[in-house]
Amino acid sequence: MRMRDVKHRAIAETILDRCDTLAAISELPDGILRQYLTDEHRRANQQMADWFASAGLQTWQDAVGNQWGRLPAADEDAPRLIIGSHLDTVPYAGAYDGILGVLLGLSLLEYFREQPALPFHLDVVGFADEEGSRFGTTLIGSQALADQFQPAWLDIPDRNGVRMGEAMQQFGLDPALVREARLDPESVLAYWEAHIEQGPVLEAQGLSLGIVTGIAGAKRARVQVRGQAGHAGTTPMRLRRDALAGAADLIGVIERIGQQGVSGDVATVGDVAVRPGAANVISGQCDLQLDVRSLDDARRDAMIEKIEQQAETLARSRRLSIEFDWYHHAPAVLCDDTVRERLTRAVELTGTIAFPLPSGAGHDAMAVASVAPVGMLFMRSPGGISHHPDESVIDEDVARAFEVLIEAVHQQAQRS
Numbered sequence: 001m002r003m004r005d006v007k008h009r010a011i012a013e014t015i016l017d018r019c020d021t022l023a024a025i026s027e028l029p030d031g032i033l034r035q036y037l038t039d040e041h042r043r044a045n046q047q048m049a050d051w052f053a054s055a056g057l058q059t060w061q062d063a064v065g066n067q068w069g070r071l072p073a074a075d076e077d078a079p080r081l082i083i084g085s086h087l088d089t090v091p092y093a094g095a096y097d098g099i100l101g102v103l104l105g106l107s108l109l110e111y112f113r114e115q116p117a118l119p120f121h122l123d124v125v126g127f128a129d130e131e132g133s134r135f136g137t138t139l140i141g142s143q144a145l146a147d148q149f150q151p152a153w154l155d156i157p158d159r160n161g162v163r164m165g166e167a168m169q170q171f172g173l174d175p176a177l178v179r180e181a182r183l184d185p186e187s188v189l190a191y192w193e194a195h196i197e198q199g200p201v202l203e204a205q206g207l208s209l210g211i212v213t214g215i216a217g218a219k220r221a222r223v224q225v226r227g228q229a230g231h232a233g234t235t236p237m238r239l240r241r242d243a244l245a246g247a248a249d250l251i252g253v254i255e256r257i258g259q260q261g262v263s264g265d266v267a268t269v270g271d272v273a274v275r276p277g278a279a280n281v282i283s284g285q286c287d288l289q290l291d292v293r294s295l296d297d298a299r300r301d302a303m304i305e306k307i308e309q310q311a312e313t314l315a316r317s318r319r320l321s322i323e324f325d326w327y328h329h330a331p332a333v334l335c336d337d338t339v340r341e342r343l344t345r346a347v348e349l350t351g352t353i354a355f356p357l358p359s360g361a362g363h364d365a366m367a368v369a370s371v372a373p374v375g376m377l378f379m380r381s382p383g384g385i386s387h388h389p390d391e392s393v394i395d396e397d398v399a400r401a402f403e404v405l406i407e408a409v410h411q412q413a414q415r416s
C-alpha cells in the first residue's frame with residue numbers, strides 16, 4: 001500500500017464520520033430528514049460553518065440558505081472553481097446522498113490549504129434544497145445560483161400550510177433578496193459534483209467510479225382527481241364517482257406507460273393524499289404527485305402526452321375530473337466535454353477505469369449547467385440502494401474519489 005493510499009483512507013474515514021455527524025441532525029427520531037428552512041437546515045449549515053471555520057477557511061450562508069466555504073486565491077478577483085452538492089434529504093434518507101459530495105469538497109479545501117496557493121478560489125457549496133421534500137419544488141438552492149428562482153415559489157405551502165416565503169422569513173432570510181444568491185457566470189471556471197450513483201450500474205460493472213455523461217430531464221405534476229364524496233354505506237356502487245378508485249386506475253395506467261419506454265424512461269406516482277380520508281366515506285378528491293423522466297426530452301414529453309390522453313378517457317368513463325398541474329420542469333442536461341475529460345483523465349491517472357454513464361436522478365449540476373460548465377463524478381452505490389436508510393458507500397471508493405478530485409484540481413491549476 002502506498003503512503004498516499006494510507007493518507008487518503010484516513011481522510012475518507014474523516015469524511016464518513018462527518019456524514020454520521022450530519023445524519024444525526026434530523027427531524028425524525030427514527031430516521032434522517034432535513035428539509036429546507038427548518039431548524040435542522042440551520043443546524044446542518046452551522047455544523048458546516050464550524051468545520052470550515054475551524055480549518056481556517058472562509059464560510060458564509062447565501063441569500064437562499066446555501067452554505068459556502070472558500071479557500072481563497074491570493075488575488076481577490078480570481079475566478080472560482082466550485083465543488084458542491086446538497087445538504088437536504090428525503091424522509092428516511094441515507095447518510096450519503098448529496099452530503100458526501102459536500103464533505104468531499106470540505107476535505108479538498110482542507111487538503112489544498114496545506115499546498116501552494118491555487119490560481120482560483122476553491123469554493124464548496126452545500127445546497128439548501130435539492131430534493132424538494134418540503135415544498136415539492138426541487139433544486140431550489142442551485143436554481144437560485146442560476147438565477148432561475150421563481151418568485152411564485154414563495155407562495156407554495158408546505159404540508160402545514162406554511163408558505164415558502166414565510167418559512168424564509170422565519171429562517172432569517174429575506175425573500176426579496178433571493179436574487180443576491182445568483183452566480184456571475186463570468187467568475188466561474190466550472191462546477192464539479194461528486195455524488196453516489198444511487199443505482200446499480202457501477203456495482204454491476206465492478207467499478208468504483210463513474211463519469212456522468214448527462215442527467216435525465218424530469219417533469220413533475222400535481223394531479224388532482226375529483227369525484228363526489230359520499231356515504232360508504234348508503235351510496236350504491238353504480239352511482240358513485242369515487243376519486244380514489246379512479247386514482248388507483250390512473251396509477252396503473254402511468255406505470256404501464258413507464259414500462260413501455262426504453263431504458264432510462266420512468267414514470268412514477270410517489271404520493272397520494274385521499275380526501276376526506278375515512279373508512280366510511282367515498283373519496284371525493286385525490287391529490288397525486290407524478291414524476292416522469294427520460295434522457296431525451298422529446299421522448300419524455302411523448303410519455304406525458306400519452307398519460308394525459310389516457311387520463312382523459314379514464315375520467316370520462318368514471319365521471320371524474322382529472323387535472324395535471326405541471327409545476328416542475330428540468331430539461332435533460334449534458335455534462336461539459338472539457339470537465340468530463342478533466343475528471344476522466346484524473347480518474348485514469350489514479351489507476352482506475354473511468355466508466356461513462358448517464359444519471360437518471362436529478363442533481364444540482366443540472367441547474368448550475370445554465371451558468372457554468374458542469375461535470376459529475378459518481379461513486380458506486382452498494383446494492384444500488386439510495387433514498388433509504390440502508391444507503392451505503394465503500395470507504396475505498398471515497399478515498400479514490402478524493403484522490404481523483406485532488407488530481408483534477410491540480411490539472412485545473414496547471415491550465416488556469
Ligand SMILES: [Zn+2]
Pocket residue numbers: 086097098130195363
Ligand atoms: Zn442527491
